[in-house]
Amino acid sequence: MNVKYWVMVPALLLSLGIAPPLHAENLPAFNLTIKDGRYSPEQVEIPAGQKIKLVIKNDGPGPEEFESSDLNREKIIKEGKTAEVFIGPLKPGTYKFIGEFHPKTAQGQIVAK
Amino acid sequence: MLATAIIVFREVLEAALIVGIVLAATQGLARRVSWVSIGIMAGVAGAGLVAWFADAISFALAGVGQEVFNAGIMLFAVLMLGWHNVWMKRHGREMAQQMRAMGQAVKFGSRSMYMLAVVVGLAVLREGSEVVLFLYGIAVAQQDSPGLMLSGGLLGLLSGAMMGLLMYRGLLRISSRHLFTVTTWMITLLAAGMAAQAAGFLTQADLLPPLVQSMWDTSDIVAQNSVLGRVLQTLIGYADHPSGIQVLFYAATLVSIAVLMRLYGSAPSAKVQPLNAIGT
Numbered sequence: 001m002n003v004k005y006w007v008m009v010p011a012l013l014l015s016l017g018i019a020p021p022l023h024a025e026n027l028p029a030f031n032l033t034i035k036d037g038r039y040s041p042e043q044v045e046i047p048a049g050q051k052i053k054l055v056i057k058n059d060g061p062g063p064e065e066f067e068s069s070d071l072n073r074e075k076i077i078k079e080g081k082t083a084e085v086f087i088g089p090l091k092p093g094t095y096k097f098i099g100e101f102h103p104k105t106a107q108g109q110i111v112a113k
Numbered sequence: 114m115l116a117t118a119i120i121v122f123r124e125v126l127e128a129a130l131i132v133g134i135v136l137a138a139t140q141g142l143a144r145r146v147s148w149v150s151i152g153i154m155a156g157v158a159g160a161g162l163v164a165w166f167a168d169a170i171s172f173a174l175a176g177v178g179q180e181v182f183n184a185g186i187m188l189f190a191v192l193m194l195g196w197h198n199v200w201m202k203r204h205g206r207e208m209a210q211q212m213r214a215m216g217q218a219v220k221f222g223s224r225s226m227y228m229l230a231v232v233v234g235l236a237v238l239r240e241g242s243e244v245v246l247f248l249y250g251i252a253v254a255q256q257d258s259p260g261l262m263l264s265g266g267l268l269g270l271l272s273g274a275m276m277g278l279l280m281y282r283g284l285l286r287i288s289s290r291h292l293f294t295v296t297t298w299m300i301t302l303l304a305a306g307m308a309a310q311a312a313g314f315l316t317q318a319d320l321l322p323p324l325v326q327s328m329w330d331t332s333d334i335v336a337q338n339s340v341l342g343r344v345l346q347t348l349i350g351y352a353d354h355p356s357g358i359q360v361l362f363y364a365a366t367l368v369s370i371a372v373l374m375r376l377y378g379s380a381p382s383a384k385v386q387p388l389n390a391i392g393t
Contacts, residue, residue: 062250069337086319
């Protein structure tokens with residue numbers, strides 16, 4: 001029975017076409033910075049209907065968690081580090097995100113046009 | 114102080130609910146509290162490690178290490194939970210008979226208990242690492258005095274643990290005849306929800322396509338980030354706008370566990386009874 005699990009799960013994953021993000025280099029990148037519990041810019045405009053890469057830099061102090069339930073994304077970024085989050089393709093609209101560790105001040109939105 | 118408490122509460126809540134369900138589902142298994150406690154302690158230790166190595170993990174695998182790590186943890190927990198359900202279905206009746214005959218906690222089932230302890234440990238590890246990083250961030254930014262920060266964290270921790278206790282006590286009020294079925298379902302839904310979350314992380318890492326951006330949007334009814342939303346997220350895998358692949362993983366997990374329970378969940382047949390089982 002255990003054998004079936006070890007066969008089923010990888011087979012399922014392979015059938016869904018899992019591959020490393022090889023095209024990551026070609027995606028348009030948009031920058032976002034966190035500093036002192038605030039995002040800048042607080043509004044990021046991206047093209048709708050396209051996969052993009054959000055490059056988030058944390059200037060500190062302390063770690064932050066980029067979180068958006070509108071976009072189904074969450075990522076922890078330590079102080080001084082930069083992380084990438086893939087977003088889209090999105091329908092036109094406004095999608096909010098927050099910094100979970102500073103929820104009152106770290107708020108922003110992505111506007112897909 | 115309150116802001117700290119709320120954030121810690123929300124993270125602890127998820128792990129606490131899982132502990133409550135596991136404890137209720139393992140009623141009658143020997144030393145289950147010890148197993149779960151070990152799971153929790155291992156999870157706490159692991160949380161510290163994960164928090165410490167967060168950027169190393171994050172930068173692994175072309176920058177998507179964190180997503181793959183989180184997804185991996187959740188999928189592993191899904192396997193453990195599914196395995197537990199199949200095992201319990203197979204041996205549940207045997208166990209209940211032994212319990213009645215001996216009137217005390219049953220000794221076997223430790224393999225299944227080990228699996229659940231791992232699930233508990235992984236849940237504590239995942240949520241705990243976020244709590245550690247969050248508290249570290251506050252300490253660094255010196256937003257709260259250490260005393261306020263600690264009491265906020267403690268308040269959040271205790272409130273979250275209380276919810277787990279309420280879940281456990283609530284489940285125990287169900288008559289023992291139905292408890293097995295109820296906890297089996299809760300574990301299945303727990304697993305399906307984790308699978309959906311794993312799919313979310315893999316999509317974030319660009320390793321899986323979302324298929325459909327959002328299958329529905331119920332954020333006006335129950336927001337995923339509200340306390341109720343988080344409780345539902347843990348218990349039934351609720352998401353206010355899940356992507357297509359998340360719904361797919363959810364459904365696939367439900368179906369897989371149900372099918373496996375059907376296929377492998379019958380008690381061993383009479384003709385292979387071991388000799389010493391006579392007269393139980």
